[in-house]
Amino acid sequence: AVPQIMAEEVTAAQDAGLKAGDVIVSVESQQLGASDDAVKTLMTTIQNAPNETLDLTVLRNEEQLTLQVTPERGQDGQGKIGVILSPNGELNRKRANLLQAFQQGGTEFQRLATLTFGGFAQLVSNFSETAEQVAGPVKIVEIGANLAQSDLTSLFQFGALISINLAIINILPLPALDGGQLAFLFIEGVRGKPLPTRIQDGIMQTGLVLLLSLGVFLIIRDTANLEVIQELFQ
16 A cells, blocks of 8 residues: 555654655655555665655645655665655455464564564664654554554554563663563672662662653653644644
């Protein structure tokens, strides 16, 4: 199906006037069509054109628009416009037996887990470029709402992605998380005795304050970036 904008950030896409729900019909006069490769074709074109202006034909509320977007060059040298793309159209789903369902579920879990680990690795190695992509509860709800408007069944995959993210975050050696407790147990095993309670409490309290502060910051930032909030201040 043709690519559809699911959510936009304050990046090249918003500067170009792209909005969530826009359907991209063509790029550089190349019709994207309704094939399964349409999203991949658009992504490849964007990635291969950093700092170059691209002409997009967009369908918005049955009105056809022509917009120009200039992909930003990332540290990997590829272009990006800062949106989430999703196929727009009805998906043909095939009924699978129980064994096939487990096999496909395992394959999809492996794919999502690999993408999640890759995202965390990129966040650590390229923090300045990827920090803006960290989303809080407000942004997650917004993305989920956009997915529900496009394809309600996509929420199952989105829910699985959130669960995998939370599981990975929870095992990281961060204070106030299960991974932090495992880190204390590891240190205890190496030292032969636990850290003093005062030190453990101090680390846990500091970590909890930092995590709560990050959560509050993300909620405020994502709320301020909501389209309805921005329209109020225009």
